[in-house]
Amino acid sequence: MKKLIIIFSVLSLLIFIKPVLGLGTNINAVDSATVSTTQVVDNADDESVLDGAFKGIEKFYNYTGFANATSGHILMIFIGIIFIYLGIKYDYEPLLLIPIGIGVIIGNIPFVAGNQTGIYETGSVLNYLYFGVVKGIYPPLIFLGIGAMTDFSSLIANPKLMLLGGAAQIGVFATFLGALYLGFNLPEAGAIGIIGGADGPTAIFLSSKLANGINVLADGTTVKNLIGPIAIAAYSYMALVPVIQPPLMRLLVSKKDRKIKMKPPRAVTQKEKMIFPVVALILTLFISPSALPLLGMLFFGNLLKESGRTERLAETARTKLIDIVTILLGVTVGASTQADIFITKDSMLIFGLGAISFVIATMGGLLFAKFMNLFLKGENKINPLIGAAGVSAVPDSARVVHTEGLKSDPSNYLLMHAMAPNVSGVIGSAIAAGIILSFLG
Amino acid sequence: MIQILLNTDPISEGYVILITGLLIVFGALVTLALFFNYGLPVMLYLYKIITKGKDKKISEIKVKDNSDFTGEISAVIGASIHMYMSEQHDHESGILTIKQVKKAYSPWSSKIYGIQNRL
Known part of the structure; x- marks a missing residue:
């Protein structure tokens, strides 16, 4: 002192x-x-x-900050504190919300422009770190880690659940349409739509390619830089999955259906687990090559895990590497919400659309699961609740499905079953991102 | 592509993307699902035929072939495995380090005061 x-x-x-x-x-x-x-x-x-x-x-x-502070700065700092509070107190995705929250505070400390301090000033340290976001470097690295973590065996055991991951992608395309109606141009709408995929890295990847403030449209206008709002919207709604999804589940799935017990998935051999990443890589990327950076890394990570020979690499990918990238990604995405760029009408619209897209995606998954049940008989019937896990948000939405299932029947464990649509949702949203990119990129 | 974007209004373009996009996503996932439902078992079956069942399940091994394999033999094997496993040492690092030990100076052991001083 x-x-x-x-x-x-x-x-x-x-x-x-x-x-x-x-x-x-x-x-x-x-x-x-x-x-x-x-x-x-x-x-x-x-x-x-x-x-x-x-x-x-x-x-x-x-x-000093006192002289330069505007109401926008104060508001954003307050939002940052709320993020940190939510992360610590309610344990909503703390690994994301705490870096983003502190990033929001970092990004909104008022400063005099021109001293290479801010994230949008060329040459500043934050700007260099933000490079990984702008150029879409971090998302594939995160996907590598996710691949090395994910166990696809429940999906291999019950491939028909893969369709649920596709059904939830209706949220992506519905939001895309909604954004068009609200007056966003095509690439911007595409980037906003992917919020419905409920997949942070995918959302950042697509928005860095489409709505980066650099691309010029055919009619000569430049697209807006929407990476910050889109990433924040995607991550905050992902953190709010435990709040958004349960009411929808109760609304759309009857009590009787919620109690359906699914038969346990069969045991999957190691051979199948090894074949899965290679075959899925080839099949999905031949259909949607633009998703190459995301899906390529995802299945690469998974092969590292399942091959049994590269445990060291898999270990690094799913622990140290993904941790480093998450830290950098969280803090820079948070810092990109500099008040003068972030607080706009567009950001508010994006937040609104994001909420709607999560609702539509969840409903799409649930309704499609009910629809599938019409064709399935006896013990093959699926519990419609797991449809909600089709929005990716791994593994949070699967966990929400599990707890929701336990509420209606304390002996009904849905986690394993919910993981299947959950991981196929990741694949589905990456494919959707690839399609949008190939149409509008 | 640019031509199309200029000539059509974004909304109808949006609908086109909506429908084709959904179809492609579903198409991709359906292909995957079909493959893992039908293609993979066939592949694994073929693999089994090619390798001609090198590793058999225990239930497939006939009793007749192993009439020489008595209880004593299996007991010996079991005991030796047990001994091997329980007497294994931990892996120790093979690096040996010679640490320099510094002692406080003492005239009693000093070479200067030896009895065979030669100049």
């Missing part, structure tokens, strides 16, 4: 004697706004030195 007071007093002393040492004049030359006033001071040399000292303090004050 003593040291702190000493340092502070030395600093303030330095600021006081700055005009005496003649340092002030150099800086004044740079700052055009105060040039006229300082000239007056220079002319009237007989005025006291104190006057110059106050100028110095004023200058220091002008550089």
Whole structure:
């Protein structure tokens, strides 16, 4: 404490004697706004030195956050604190919300532009870290880690559940249409639509390709930079899956259907697990090659896990590597919400559309599961609740399905079954991203 | 592509993307599902035929072939495996380090005061 007071007093002393040492004049030359006033001071040399000292303090004050803060900054900092609070208190995806929350605060500290501080200023450190977001480098690395974590065996055991992952993608395309009606142009609408895929890395990847503020449209207008709002919307709704989904499940699935017990999935051999990533990689990417960076890395990671020979690589991919990338991604995405760029009408619209797209995606999955039940008989019937896990949000939505199932029947464990549509939702949303990219990119 | 984007209004273009997109997503997932439902068992069956069942399940091994295999033999094998496993050492790192030990100076062991001082 003593040291702190000493340092502070030395600093303030330095600021006081700055005009005496003649340092002030150099800086004044740079700052055009105060040039006229300082000239007056220079002319009237007989005025006291104190006057110059106050100028110095004023200058220091002008550089502080207190002088530059706007209501937008305060609002965003408050939002950042809410994110951190939600992450810590309610345990809603803390691994995402806490880095993003602190990023939001970092990004909204008011500063004087032109000193290479902000995330949008070329040459600043944050700008270099943000490069991985803008160029879509982080999402494939995250997918590598996800691949090395994911066990596809429940999907291999029951391939028909893969369709549920496709059904939930109706949220993507419905939001896309909604965004078009609200007046966004095609690439922007495509990037907004992918929020419905409930997959953060995919959303960032697609928006960095379509709505990056660089691409020029056919009619000469530049697309808006929507990476920040889209990423924040996608991640915050993913964190809110435990809030959004249960009411919809209760609304659409009858009590009787919620109690359906599914037969346990068959055991899957290691051979099948090894074949899956290779075959799925080839099949899906031949259909939608634009999803290459995402799905390629996903299945690569999965092969590392299942091959049994590359345990070291898989271990790194699913622990250290994904952790590093998550830290960088979270903090830079958070910091990209600089108030003057983030608080716009578009962001509000995107947040609205994001909520709707989650609702539509969940409903799509649930209704399709009921539809599939019409054709299935006896013990092959599926519990419609697992349709909700078709929105990707791995593994949160599967967990929500599981707890929802337990509420209606305490002996009905749906987690394994819900993982199948869950992981196929990841594949589905990546394919959807690839399709949108190939149409609009 | 640019021509199309210029000439049609975004909404109808949106519907086209909506329908084709959904179809393709479903198409891709259906292909995957079909493959793993029907294609994979066939592949595994073929693989089994090619390798001609090198590793058999225990139930497939006939009793007749193993009439020489008595209880004593299996007991010996079991005991030796047990001994091998329980007497295994941990893996120790093979790196040996010679640490320099510094001692406080003492004249009693000093070479200067030896009895055979030669100049």
